[in-house]
Amino acid sequence: MIVELFILSLVILLAGSIFPLITASFDRRFIRTFSFSCTIVASLLLGMLSLMTLLKGDSVFFILYQPIPGFSLSFVIDRLASFFLFIIAVVSSCVALYFTGYIEHENGSTRRNLLCSCTNLFVLAMVLVVASANTISFFLFWELMAGASFFLVMYEYSQRDTIKAGIFYFVMTQLSSLFILLGIIVLYIISGSFAFLHLSPVSAPLITLAFLALFLGFSIKAGIIPFHKWLPYAHPASPSPVSALMSGVMLKIAVYGIVRFLLDVFTPDLWWGVLILAAGAASAVLGVIYALKEHDVKGMLAYSSIENIGIIFIGVGLFVIFTASSLPLLATISLLGALFHALNHSLFKSLLFLTSGSVVYATGTRDIEHMGGLSRSMPVTSALFFVGALSIAALPPLNGFASELLIFIAFFSSVTVVDPLFKVILFISLALFALTSALSAACFVKAFGSIFLALPRSQESAAAREVPRTMLIGPAILAAACILLGVFALQIFTIVGFAVPLPDMLLVGLLLLGMAVLTYGALYFTASHEVRISETWGCGTLSQKASSEYSGHGFSEPLDIIFSAIYRTRTKNERIFFDQKNCIFKEGRGEIRLLKVFEEYLYRPIAQQSMRLAKEVSRFQNGCLDTYLFYVFITVIALIIFLGWFA
Amino acid sequence: MNFDFVLYLVINTAIILAISPLFVSLIKKVKAWTQGRSGPSVFQTYFTLIKLLKKEVIYSPNSSRIMRVTPLVTLAAILVAALFVPLVFVPEPIGGIGNIILFLYLLALARFFMALAGLDAGSCFGGMSSSREMSISSIIEPTTIIVFAALAFVFKSLNIFDMFFLTAASGSPATPTLILIGISLFIILIVETSRIPVDNPETHLELTMIHEGMILEQSGRNLALMELSSAVKMTVLMALLINLIVPFGIATTLTFAGILIAVIAFMIKCSVLAGVIGLFESSMAKKRFFQLPSLFAMAFFFSTLIIIIEVFS
Numbered sequence: 001m002i003v004e005l006f007i008l009s010l011v012i013l014l015a016g017s018i019f020p021l022i023t024a025s026f027d028r029r030f031i032r033t034f035s036f037s038c039t040i041v042a043s044l045l046l047g048m049l050s051l052m053t054l055l056k057g058d059s060v061f062f063i064l065y066q067p068i069p070g071f072s073l074s075f076v077i078d079r080l081a082s083f084f085l086f087i088i089a090v091v092s093s094c095v096a097l098y099f100t101g102y103i104e105h106e107n108g109s110t111r112r113n114l115l116c117s118c119t120n121l122f123v124l125a126m127v128l129v130v131a132s133a134n135t136i137s138f139f140l141f142w143e144l145m146a147g148a149s150f151f152l153v154m155y156e157y158s159q160r161d162t163i164k165a166g167i168f169y170f171v172m173t174q175l176s177s178l179f180i181l182l183g184i185i186v187l188y189i190i191s192g193s194f195a196f197l198h199l200s201p202v203s204a205p206l207i208t209l210a211f212l213a214l215f216l217g218f219s220i221k222a223g224i225i226p227f228h229k230w231l232p233y234a235h236p237a238s239p240s241p242v243s244a245l246m247s248g249v250m251l252k253i254a255v256y257g258i259v260r261f262l263l264d265v266f267t268p269d270l271w272w273g274v275l276i277l278a279a280g281a282a283s284a285v286l287g288v289i290y291a292l293k294e295h296d297v298k299g300m301l302a303y304s305s306i307e308n309i310g311i312i313f314i315g316v317g318l319f320v321i322f323t324a325s326s327l328p329l330l331a332t333i334s335l336l337g338a339l340f341h342a343l344n345h346s347l348f349k350s351l352l353f354l355t356s357g358s359v360v361y362a363t364g365t366r367d368i369e370h371m372g373g374l375s376r377s378m379p380v381t382s383a384l385f386f387v388g389a390l391s392i393a394a395l396p397p398l399n400g401f402a403s404e405l406l407i408f409i410a411f412f413s414s415v416t417v418v419d420p421l422f423k424v425i426l427f428i429s430l431a432l433f434a435l436t437s438a439l440s441a442a443c444f445v446k447a448f449g450s451i452f453l454a455l456p457r458s459q460e461s462a463a464a465r466e467v468p469r470t471m472l473i474g475p476a477i478l479a480a481a482c483i484l485l486g487v488f489a490l491q492i493f494t495i496v497g498f499a500v501p502l503p504d505m506l507l508v509g510l511l512l513l514g515m516a517v518l519t520y521g522a523l524y525f526t527a528s529h530e531v532r533i534s535e536t537w538g539c540g541t542l543s544q545k546a547s548s549e550y551s552g553h554g555f556s557e558p559l560d561i562i563f564s565a566i567y568r569t570r571t572k573n574e575r576i577f578f579d580q581k582n583c584i585f586k587e588g589r590g591e592i593r594l595l596k597v598f599e600e601y602l603y604r605p606i607a608q609q610s611m612r613l614a615k616e617v618s619r620f621q622n623g624c625l626d627t628y629l630f631y632v633f634i635t636v637i638a639l640i641i642f643l644g645w646f647a
Numbered sequence: 648m649n650f651d652f653v654l655y656l657v658i659n660t661a662i663i664l665a666i667s668p669l670f671v672s673l674i675k676k677v678k679a680w681t682q683g684r685s686g687p688s689v690f691q692t693y694f695t696l697i698k699l700l701k702k703e704v705i706y707s708p709n710s711s712r713i714m715r716v717t718p719l720v721t722l723a724a725i726l727v728a729a730l731f732v733p734l735v736f737v738p739e740p741i742g743g744i745g746n747i748i749l750f751l752y753l754l755a756l757a758r759f760f761m762a763l764a765g766l767d768a769g770s771c772f773g774g775m776s777s778s779r780e781m782s783i784s785s786i787i788e789p790t791t792i793i794v795f796a797a798l799a800f801v802f803k804s805l806n807i808f809d810m811f812f813l814t815a816a817s818g819s820p821a822t823p824t825l826i827l828i829g830i831s832l833f834i835i836l837i838v839e840t841s842r843i844p845v846d847n848p849e850t851h852l853e854l855t856m857i858h859e860g861m862i863l864e865q866s867g868r869n870l871a872l873m874e875l876s877s878a879v880k881m882t883v884l885m886a887l888l889i890n891l892i893v894p895f896g897i898a899t900t901l902t903f904a905g906i907l908i909a910v911i912a913f914m915i916k917c918s919v920l921a922g923v924i925g926l927f928e929s930s931m932a933k934k935r936f937f938q939l940p941s942l943f944a945m946a947f948f949f950s951t952l953i954i955i956i957e958v959f960s
Contacts, residue, residue: 375711382711395756396749408748408792412799427954430796431789431947438788441755442781445762449777454769455709490743501805503743508727508753511656515723519872523700527868530703536710536768536864544709550766550774558782562940 002060002077005049006131009042010124016042017120020113027109032100035116039096039123046127047089050082054496061133071194073140076133080263084130084256087343090481091248091350092123094474098354099241101470105361106239108155115155115239122148122245126253134194135184138257142180146173149250152242153234165230165237172220172230179217180257186210187265196264211272214261222254224313225283226598228306232294235302236366240357243298247305248350252342255312259339262320273320274425280313281429284436289563292443292556293594296366297356300447301349304392307436308345312338314433315407321422322414330410336498337406344399344485348391351478355385358471359451362464368447368552373456378466380476382452387479389448391486393441397509399482402489402502404437409501442559450552457546568595651901655738656730662910663729667882668692668875670921675849677925692878699871707768707864717764718865718872721757725876728753729883733890735909736898737811745808747795754839757876758784765861776860779936783845783857786940787838790947794831797954798891801825807887814894824953829892831950836888840881842924844934844942882917889916 016038023031053060059078066072077085099119103112125145132138150173154166184194187210191197199207220227235243258276262268287307294300315338322331358381359374360366375382391400411430456462485492487509490502538544560567575588620631672692679686688694706714731750743749758780765777801824802810814825838845841858850856856863862873890897896912898905934942 373709375713379712390759393755393759394752395759396752401752405746405748405752409805412748412796412805424955427793427796427951431793431951434788434792435785438755438785441759442785445759445766445777445781449763449766449774453711453713453763453767454774501743503746503749507742507744508749511727511730512723515660515726516719519719519722519726523868523872527700527871528703530867532703532705533708534705536707536770538770544769546769548771549769550771550778555766555774555778555781558778558936559785561937562782562786 002049002053003062005045006075006077007064009045009049010127012038012042012045013120013124013127017117017124020117024110024113024117026113029104031113032103032116035113035120036096036100036103039120040093043089043093043096043123046085047093049077050085050089053077053082054079054086057497071136072134073137074133075128075131075137077131080256080260081130083339083343084252085127087252087346088123088126088130088249091346091478092245094478095241095244095248095350095354096474097477098244098357098471098474101468102239102241102357102361111155115152118148118151119242119245122152122250126249129253130256134196135187136194139177139181139184142257143177145250145253146177149173149242149246152246153238155239155242156237159237161233162237165233169230169234172227176217176220176227176254179213179220181217183210183214183217183261186213196260199265199267207266208269211261211266211268215258215272215275218254218258219279221257222251222309222313223283223306224279224309225286225306226602228283228287229598229603231302231306232290232299235305235353236296236298240298240353240360243301244350244353244357247302247353248346251305251309252346255309255316255338255342259316259335262316268320268324270321270324270422273317273322273324274422275317276313276320277317277425277429280310280315280317281432282310283307284310284314285432285439286566288436288439288443289559289566292439292446292559293567295368295552297359297368297371297447297451298353298366300368300443301352301356304352304440304443305345305349307440308341308349308392311404311407311433311436312341312345314338314429315341315410318407318410318414321426322410325419325422327414330414332498333406333413333500334410336493336500337403337410340406340489341400341403344391344403344482347478347481347485348388348400351384351475351482352388352392354471354475354478355381355388356451358467358475359385359464361471362467363458363460365458365460368450370458371451371456371461372454372458372546372549373452373461374464375452377462377464378452380472381467384472384475384479385452386448387482389444391482393444394437395441397486397505397512399486399489402486402505405502406500407433439559442556446552446555449555454549455544455546457549457551568597569593570595649739649741651738652741654901655733655736658736658906659730659734660726662734663726663879663882664875666914666917667878668696670882670885670917671878673918673921674925674928677922678929681926681929692874696871696875699874700868702867704867704869707770709769710767710864713760713763714767714864715869717760717767718869718876720760722872722876722879724753724757724760725880725883728757729879731807732883732887733808733811733897734886735913736901736906737808737815738901740806740808743806745806747798747805747807747810750807751791751795754880755784757880761861761873764865765863768864770864772856772860772863776857776863779857780841780861783838783939786943787835787946790831790943790950791835793947793954794828794835794950797824797828797831797950800954801828811890811894811897812899814891815897815899817894824956825892827953827956828950829888831946831953832884832888832891834946834949836881836884837924837927838943839884840877843928844931845939847933885917885920886913889913889920 016035020031020035057079059076061076063072063074106112125141125148128141129138129145132141150170153169156162186206188194190206191199223231284307287303287310291300291303294303315334318334319331322334362378363371391398394400394404414426487505490504493500536544538548569592571592573590576586578584578586672689676686676689728750731745762777762781765773799805802813804810842848846857865873893916896909898909
């Protein structure tokens with residue numbers, strides 16, 4: 001039953017991918033609608049089958065295709081896989097729903113068919129990665145996913161920024177694949193098999209090497225700092241629904257990878273956990289601090305994804321630490337927290353990307369300083385974005401809070417158990433984690449305030465209209481899911497069969513509602529009902545102007561100053577004078593530039609070194625036939641000597 | 648949900664609504680005395696609230712629904728948060744009510760809405776104050792969490808109800824560790840309720856105000872709700888401090904006499920604390936905004952020190 005459903009959904013996704021390719025020369029709406037309907041239907045099927053396995057808790061193994069013995073395209077759908085299949089299913093169905101409306105407003109005529117095709121292929125690849133039962137098919141589909149997503153990023157290929165973003169993304173994603181391949185090969189050397197086999201707990205250097213390679217590979221793909229730079233480039237460049245898919249789902253596939261290998265292959269050491277925790281905490285704090293500074297709405301969301309992936313890694317790191325110190329209960333809580341946050345992040349982040357896509361579509365700009373006042377012209381979109389902002393700021397009773405609370409509980413309970421040195425590490429991480437969630441609230445107050453509240457700051461923003469209904473349904477489903485998963489968090493965990501020490505958010509939600517209703521009732525009977533609409537007081541100016549409002553830059557200014565050590569700005573002052581004693585000023589130039597620390601001190605030196613190396617290597621390839629014949633000759637001689645010596 | 652708990656919900660909410668405006672005025676009175684003035688009546692906040700309820704509400708034409716729902720959401724969130732801190736009677740916790748992290752985040756929910764409402768009218772003051780409020784609340788957060796983690800460590804529980812049970816059972820004034828945590832909690836109380844040296848609750852000068860600036864555009868019944876919720880918030884945080892450090896008098900069983908004694912004891916303790924806050928405020932000036940991070944850093948190291956002492960002893 002489950003196998004058939006799975007294969008059926010694969011076929012449908014494949015059909016949705018091939019059909020627009022065949023008809024690529026026809027610029028018809030129904031082709032694209034059909035393609036996205038395929039995504040939606042397949043996602044629904046996948047969602048159904050993943051719920052079935054999630055609730056029953058059994059696992060299904062099957063072989064799809066076996067070209068040679070020892071290697072097969074085999075799949076396993078167990079609880080972990082079906083959980084991530086569920087994430088893929090929910091997000092891609094909503095994104096596809098949104099995409100049907102969105103794509104008709106994109107420019108690029110027949111190129112849009114290719115966009116549909118690639119989207120389906122991308123979803124298909126992610127499904128296959130998650131369901132893979134051996135490392136080789138895992139890697140193959142991982143590469144398919146990387147390729148498909150690269151084409152999606154490159155959709156607006158004629159623009160300069162997109163080309164840069166695309167190349168950057170391609171290099172980073174291939175680097176990630178390289179490390180994963182290294183890890184897989186090392187694992188093969190250790191165990192002699194491509195299956196996800198549990199290795200014996202002895203810690204050999206090879207096992208550590210395999211873990212480090214895989215950790216590095218998945219970190220690059222997940223956007224852990226300092227490998228994060230591709231996210232803030234790729235997200236603004238790609239179409240919003242694609243960003244939603246990439247940030248909402250693809251980053252989670254990297255999380256899936258690391259969790260799968262930690263659970264099924266390795267017996268983790270304590271220091272692995274500390275490494276993951278440190279990487280997570282650093283990404284979380286730095287991610288949100290950079291998000292505060294960003295004024296491109298999609299760039300801001302990209303940095304916020306880095307932050308949330310950091311939080312997920314914090315949970316995974318805690319899981320490893322607790323497993324290694326044999327505290328299974330706390331380990332379960334932190335892993336559940338990490339996985340639940342992965343689900344929640346995929347919901348609210350795709351919701352935020354979709355609604356900000358609507359905003360960008362309506363205003364034609366990505367700069368939040370040129371928005372403002374949209375809550376009146378786009379009421380539904382603003383309400384949906386608001387739900388996303390509440391969730392991502394981890395406010396009760398929404399889902400972002402529920403998962404962060406689980407991680408908080410793991411932290412709080414841990415201080416009583418582990419040994420003193422780790423306590424200090426845990427306390428520092430806890431403080432950083434708290435800082436992260438508070439800063440993300442500040443960040444989204446700024447984002448929502450600048451985009452939707454007060455007066456419009458540009459003519460485009462003043463002229464913005466609400467988006468068509470097709471672009472509202474998808475986000476609306478996601479918003480509803482955010483609310484439901486938050487309010488019923490405890491009940492959901494009980495149904496799935498985990499006893500977690502979460503408070504009953506349903507009770508809290510009802511209490512909140514009850515208090516609000518009581519207050520409203522009390523006011524209704526006691527207070528005055530008079531309402532007057534009158535101009536905001538502007539210190540005596542005759543009419544209020546948008547230029548006197550607090551801007552997004554202004555909003556984050558205090559935090560900019562407080563965290564100025566992290567932002568690393570460079571101030572430049574050039575002055576030219578008429579006289580030699582520098583008294584009479586002629587002209588001058590001043591600028592304050594934000595240093596791109598990682599790019600300037602990490603990426604660029606590495607890139608320059610590899611370019612130099614490549615230049616050295618390229619000397620051997622001079623394009624002259626004689627030289628190549630000479631190489632062949634030398635190789636033959638060397639082979640003869642080698643064989644004569646050893647054979 | 649049993650009968651005791653429902654009764655608790657009613658009693659706690661009624662008491663906190665009834666008494667919290669008193670302490671706001673009391674602090675003002677103490678400050679006035681130290682300045683040699685006679686000051687307003689201790690019931691002045693009640694009169695102000697009643698006056699505001701009778702006034703009309705004025706909305707800016709720029710403002711959205713955020714402005715209209717914020718007073719309701721803020722008061723509701725803070726009243727629910729108030730349920731997490733038993734004032735006079737500690738029942739068995741039900742459904743995770745009393746979770747200390749949830750308590751903190753309910754306050755954050757109120758703050759989130761308040762900050763957005765500050766931006767909503769498009770006034771420069773509101774934006775400035777929202778920005779400052781979010782900055783301050785972000786940088787105090789690590790300290791708050793560490794202090795709460797220390798509490799969880801000392802009491803081996805995440806639930807405020809359990810903590811109060813333990814302190815009430817021991818009966819005696821607190822251990823040295825708890826007193827140290829109390830000092831940290833006092834700093835958090837000052838910051839969270841926007842008082843000197845972080846913010847000045849009495850000015851309406853644009854250069855100094857934080858909390859007052861955010862509610863500058865509120866009027867009439869909405870302003871009454873905002874004022875009431877900030878009073879409730881202050882009293883709840885005071886109650887948290889009081890019932891942890893000097894728990895005597897608090898009732899753990901539901902009897903009329905017990906509740907009455909507990910209310911009287913709480914009123915006395917809370918009045919003393921209000922007096923202390925008033926004297927504390929009178930004894931220092933408001934700090935410059937960008938000097939606050941160093942103040943918070945001090946509080947952070949202080950609370951971390953406590954934990955390290957606790958952890959390694």
